[in-house]
Amino acid sequence: MPLIKRQIAVVGGGLAGWSAAVGFAKAGFDTILLAPASTSDRRSTALIGPSVDFLAGLGLAEGLREAGQPLVVMRLIDDTGRLLRAPTVEFHASEIDLDAFGQNVMNADLLRMLNEIGETLSDRLTVVEEGLVSIATDADGVTIETATHEIRAGLAVGADGRNSPVRTHAGIGVRKWSYPQSAIVLNFAHDRDHDSISTEFHTRTGPFTQVPLPGRRSSLVWVEEPKVADLLADVSLSRLSRMVEDRMHSILGAVEVEEGVQCFPLSGAAAERMTAERIALVGEAAHVFPPIGAQGLNLGLRDAADLIEVAGRHRDDPGCPAMLRDYEAKRRVDVVSRTAAVDLLNRSLLTEFLPVQAIRSLGLGLLARGSMLRRFVMKEGVTPGSSLRRSPRRTPPDDAPLDPLVP
Secondary structure: OOEEEOOEEEEOOOHHHHHHHHHHHHOOOOEEEEOOOOOOOOOEEEEEOHHHHHHHHHHHHHHHHHHOEEEOEEEEEEOOOOOOOOOOEEEEHHHHOOOOOEEEEEHHHHHHHHHHHHHOOOOOEEEEOOOOOEEEEEOOEEEEEOOOOEEEEOEEEEOOOOOOHHHHHHOOOEEEEEEEEEEEEEEEEEOOOOOOEEEEEEEOOEEEEEEEEOOOEEEEEEEEOHHHHHHHHHOOHHHHHHHHHHHOOOOOOOEEEOOOOEEEEEEEEEEOOOEEOOEEEOHHHOEEOOOOOOOHHHHHHHHHHHHHHHHHHOOOOOOOHHHHHHHHHHHHHHHHHHHHHHHHHHHHHHOOOHHHHHHHHHHHHHHHHOHHHHHHHHHHHHOOOHHHOOOOOOOOOOOOOOOOOOO
């Protein structure tokens, strides 16, 4: 069995794994990616703020513009039908001086673009289309075996999904939870222009979220009770199309649901930590989100970006204890806060407890009326922590007038 020596070994052939591997190779690290062939993915991802910047830095800027749809307005509509209902809230990217919050792109298109960039990095990136058989770590590095290869690296990146073998080997515990809901995920064509507006209807069973795609097409995440979701997944496309139009109150006109409707139970998970000896976790190996609030892959891409940045500061020994401590500290607040926020939003829709409904309605009402609060929330949603950072004080030129009213 041939021995391959690399600085970085990324395990996982999904979007998080490919992004991490391409990012490490772009940063000058000798990298190997274990990427078994994946199944076709008809879902889309709303890439927000830093995710777009990170992927653009990998060379995908033009591809995202061509294949993606800008997200200019995000609209929340209370469709619970309850006594205490919140007003409609619209978030406009222009309010925080952006052309768009991000891009909605098909996952298959994004994976294709990453594959194409990877092919141009053959001097730094080796791709092995095999899965992990075994992994062993020691103080100096990690040894990985596949069916036909033995790999020695300084750092193993577990990007191998919610049932991560890398996480299991590392002995990292994981807290899991489930929701009394399932998600129907589909794409559909519609008669009217979406005008780059994403609309999220809040219903008693969970969010019903339309996200624009290029042309007169959109993606949809429809959260329902499991029994209802199973029935919906089996109805004819024509009947499902009418049901989607009804749920959307015909704001996009007549709807035609496309082939490839998917249905899966909603759950969440959080690893007890994101690192172990010579191992770092990214994406769903570290945290699993229900498809609410566009957090899942965006959080995974922020994992990858931060891991690459931290590794760059420890280039002489990527995977050393100091590097892993830095990565753990850098990601902790972002992951914990996003996990709590998504969980709270989803559970607030399910509760029949009037005080919770009142708090939710009040909060959305404040967002609808308060432009300063709305801008704060938008900035945090696009770039976590940005609204809490102070702008650097400008130093006036030597010949500036001494006017105490001029900053």
